[in-house]
Amino acid sequence: MVETLQPPRFGAGQQPVKPAHSGRRVAAVFDFATASHFRAIVFLVLCGIVLFLPGFFNIPPIDRDEARFAQATKQMVESxxxxxxxxxxxxxxxxxxxxxxxxxAVVETASSLGLPRAQLRIWLYRIPSLIGAIGxxxxxxxxxxxxxxxxGAALAALMMCSSVLLGAEARLAKTDAMLLLTVVAAMGAMARVYLSWQRGEDPVRPPWAAPAIFWTALAGGILLKGPLILMFVGLTIMALAILDRSAAWLWRLRPVxxxxxxxxxxxxxxxxxxxxxxxxxxxxSLGGDMLSKLGAQESHGAPPGLYLLLFWVTFWPGAALAGMAAPAVWRARREPGAQYLLAWLVPSWIVFEAVLTKLPHYVLPLYPAIAILTAGALERRVLSRSWLMRGAAWWFVIPAGASVIAVIGAIKLTHYPAFPAWPFLAAAMIFGLIAWWMFEDSRAERSLLNAVVAAMFLAVGIYGIVMPSLTAMFPSAEIARALRNVVCVGPKAAAAGFHEPSLVFMTGTGTLLTDGSGAADFLGQGSCRFALVEWRTERAFVQRAEAIGLRYNVAKRIEGYNISQGKAISIAIFRSEGTE
Structure with missing residues (x-):
């Protein structure tokens, strides 16, 4: 880092010291990619495509948040x-x-280009998240x-690109990947202004580029998730003002x-x-959503320290190096660059740990600061040589554990061990093992690169092959497929006992969410109607059907698993045969 954890910038005629054995293919590719900014950008985009696209198109809508966002957007387009x-x-x-x-905008564009059934294709709703993640x-x-x-910047970006948490958010039609984009843009612009002030630069006319990026990103973040971006920016400014006993540099952001x-x-x-x-x-928005998170909202309450525990999984494969870099970062905490990044990271992290409602993605906008701090320590080769070095084993533990869980989950849910994913999962474990085996201070960069390759194979195996095969986890998709195959025109549905947002998205905005009795009444009101009755509500459905003289048959029964509630479900699709 400039004036912090980095060596002096390479000048004319100087070349960065290459890691040991850089002739190996992974290191050679990285050497080529970082020879210029253009190559680095192309390389990072390609890495993002490899890491984020597996499963992007064929994983059905995931309950509950993704399906809620997508359905609300669908209703905007419909209305x-x-x-x-x-x-x-x-x-x-x-x-x-x-x-x-x-x-x-994505859905409307796809429709205007002639893509059939664009409003029902969940991957279209995920495109902003994909763009946000790569951006x-x-x-x-x-x-x-x-x-x-x-x-070092390319390494920091790779850590973000390969992180487990960003990989998940890139595939979900939610706000968090795009929010991350706005936060990094704002914090990167503010960093340039702050560091120029720290260096004593006093331009007659401060440039407009950084302020323009900062304020535009701030507006984008507010439109995405309200005042949350103001917390990241505001706490950083407050921390820096306290540490420097001055906030004069803020005028360079042209606040008026x-x-x-x-x-x-x-x-x-x-x-x-x-x-x-x-x-x-x-x-x-403010009272019902933000302030309620001070309590345990939607059963997501957890004590302080949870994010620190989750970090070792959600920031893998960069987490191992981040742990080794922590002592050096702390020693450099009063140097301008490290001070800025820690001001970005620490106050907001403390707030999230203190708030009772905890979800893994809340701390995602703080991960770029960790990635940059880790890259700075990696460049200086000041990673801890203590017991923390044992954390290198984590590069193998995660792909090994994830592979075992994925295969066991596939066997349990589908009675099929997902054989096509095995070569990719094996390759992920091999590269993770290589990363662990070769690790030493002089080879830390090469270890990280091999771990990134492991993350790529893991993404293909789990997101690209295993998850789409777990049809039992996505009963809404199976129900929608069954309704599309009926012979009548314009089928209408009522659901009893299974009210997940994905069902509304897949079967139509007009889907009635009711109970067993209501489903029976709905079924008797006309033709081409279907009652989707979960077995726990079947008794009420049958009793009401008998009371109103409804004759019906079972068109199909869907066996599945409700991931939101963590329980097995069985849904009968009833069709009316008329009334007696």
């Missing part, structure tokens, strides 16, 4: 109302409109260039013009939703 946010007849005011607009990787590279060399620009971008929709819904959006 043509791009101001209000609804899930069926209920308002959905937990998040602002940003992600819905992005998803709707966040590239912006991590850009942000890291303020702290480390081009090679910047605030005006941010308001121009965010106010139109907030005014429109206030005009439409009054105070309902703000009370639901």
């Amino acid at each position: 043509g109302d791009f101001v209000d946010i609804r899930f069926q007849d209920d308002v959905r005011y937990k998040k602002p409109v940003g992600i819905y607009w992005l998803q709707a 966040a990787v590239l912006l991590t590279y850009w942000a890291a260039l303020a702290f480390v060399t081009r090679r 013009w910047g605030l005006m620009w941010t308001l121009v971008l965010v106010l139109p929709w907030f005014v429109a939703i206030f005009w439409r819904a009054g105070e309902a959006f703000f009370s639901n």
Whole structure:
């Protein structure tokens, strides 16, 4: 890092020291890729494609958040109302409109290009997340260039690209990958302003580029997830102001013009939703969603320290090196670059650990700071030589454990051991073992690169092959497939006992969510109607059907697993034969 954990920048005629045995293929590819910024960008995009695309197109909608976002967007497209946010007849005011607009733009574009049934293709709704994930990787590279060399910046970006958590978010039609993009853009721009002030640079006319990126990213983050991005930025500024006993550098961000620009971008929709819904959006978003997270919302409560434990899995394969880099980072904590990155990381991490509601993706916007700090320590070769070096075994433990779990899960759910995934899972374990076996301080970079290759094979094996084969985990997709094969036109459905958002997305906005008695009443109201009755509510359905003289048959029975509730389910698809 500049003035922190990095050696002086390489000047004319100087070349970075190559890792030992750099003639090996993985290191040679990385050497070639980091020879220029253009190559590095192309390399990172290709890595993102390899890591994020497996399973992207063929994993069905995942309950509950992804399906809720996608269904709300689908209703926007169906209704043509791009101001209000609804899930069926209920308002959905937990998040602002940003992600819905992005998803709707993709779906509308696909429809205009002639893609059939575009509104039902979940992968279209995931495209903003894919763009956000790859964009966040590239912006991590850009942000890291303020702290480390081009090679170090590429390593930091690779750590983000291969991390387990970002790999999951890139495949989900939610806000978090795009939010990460805006946070990294804002923090990278602010870093450049802060470090130029620390270096004593006093330009007559401060450049506009960094402030423009900062305030635009801030507006984007607000439209995506409300004031959360303000927490990351605000806590960083407060920490730096306390440590430096000055915040004079903030004027270089041109706050007057910047605030005006941010308001121009965010106010139109907030005014429109206030005009439409009054105070309902703000009370639901701020009071009903954000403030409720101070408690254990939706059974996601957990004590402090959970994120630290999850970090070793969610930031794999970079987590092992991050642990080894921690002592050196702490020693350099008062140097400008490390101080900025720690101000980005530590205060917000403490807040997340203190809040009772905990979900793994909450800390994702903090991971770029960890990646850059780790890359700086890696460049300086100041990784811990103590017992922390034993953490290198983690490069093998994760692919080995994930492979075993994936195969056992496939056998349990499908009675088939997912043989096509075995070569990829084996390759992941082999590269993880190589990363562990070759690790030493001088070869840390090569170990990380081999671990990234392990992550690529793991992505293909688990996301690309195992997960799509677990049809029992996606009963909504099976139900929708069964309804598409019926002979009547425009089938309508009512669901009893299984009310997951994915079912509404797959079977239609008009799907009635009711109980067993309501499903029987619905079935008797016309032709081409189907009752989707989970076995726990079948008794109520049968009793009501007998009471109203409804004759019916079982068109199909779907056996599956509700991943949201963690229980096996059996859903009968009943079709009316008329009434007596």
